[in-house]
Amino acid sequence: MTTGAGILGTGVCLPEQLLTNEELASRFGITTEWIFERTGIRQRHIAAPHQACSDLAIVAARRALAAADTLPEEIGMVIVSTISGDYPSPATAALVQGALGIPGAICFDLSAACSGFVYGLVVGCHAVTCGFSRKVLLIGAEVLSRIVNPDDCDSVILFGDGAGAAVIGPVPDGFGLLATDAGTIGSEHEAIMVPAGGSRLPLSAEVLADQLQYVRMDGNQVFVFAMRILGNSAMRAMNKRGLTPTDIALFVPHQANRRIIEAAAGRLDLPLERFVVNLERIGNTSSASIPIALDETIRTGRIVHGDHLMLTGFGAGVSWGSALLRWHSPGSDQIHTKGDEP
Secondary structure, three states: EEEEEEEEEEEEEOEEEEEHHHHHHHHHHOOOHHHHHHHHOOEEEEOOOOOOHHHHHHHHHHHHHHHHOOHHHHHHEEEEOOOOOOOOOHHHHHHHHHHHOOOOOEEEEEEEEEHHHHHHHHHHHHHHHHHOOOOEEEEEEEEHOOOOOOHHHHHHHOEEEEEEEEEEEEOOOOOOOEEEEEEHHHHHHEEOOOOOOOOOOOOOOHHOOOOOOOOOEEEHHHHHHHHHHHHHHHHHHHOOOOEEEEEOOOEEEEEOOOHHHHHHHHHOOHHHEOOOOOOOHHHHHHHHHHHHHHHHHHHHHOOOOOEEEEEEEEOOOOOOEEEEEEOOOOOOOOOOOOOOOO
């Protein structure tokens, strides 16, 4: 009997253009070593001028559908997690649905930044298990280079662009999503925010002059929050199923900062090898971070049938989310080729 819901296939789109530490060191008068020691990042992918969030999302989605052996007409819901969508309205998910020819699906965006993919996974899995949708297309996509102040060294060295997608569908009982832990501390929302562009502070010449349309982040506050929440949230999700850290084959955390991931490994008393870490080559892609890392993990064969995985994100809100899954291998190939870049 099929009663669970899980990930059937994944796909990724990374822009071809790279922004390296060497370029940033020259621009800001710093050293490449300083950037890497502070972030664990050596390069980031940056969208071309003609590429918007939906362009990356569409390519990643096509690859995920192929990997899951799923036709567009099988999708009943499209969720895009992003803070850098094409427009304030309509939802980027609607643009994806139109481009892929998905008939009549419910489409909406999630604005939970680095926690968004986990939130979308929870929504998508419940939509499947309750019978609302046979399959769900979930995408985390960002073009953060458009909302990062190009003169702010602390932000530019962190963020990159990209998209990761997953098809969610039915899996046998005991597989797929097993437990979650998530929450928000809204009183700390100013720790990471884009101040302008909404109804609180509409765009104006004065706003643009003050550069309030860009991401602003209290790095120290976010770092302290992440250090506190990442390991603790994962533990709470494991506890709901009576599991311990040693039962988890791989942890797939949000790729924010290497020091944060190392601290989570220490909190759980695990070697760093049990954590997927790709931010050295990808940077922080917010909503796209976890699905990009997950896709890479699948393609390199680090996940096998029956493995327990922990996906954990944290970010704006401030928010967090952890999802415990047991991997089910349906036998379809994971697709990731470079021939269909937007």
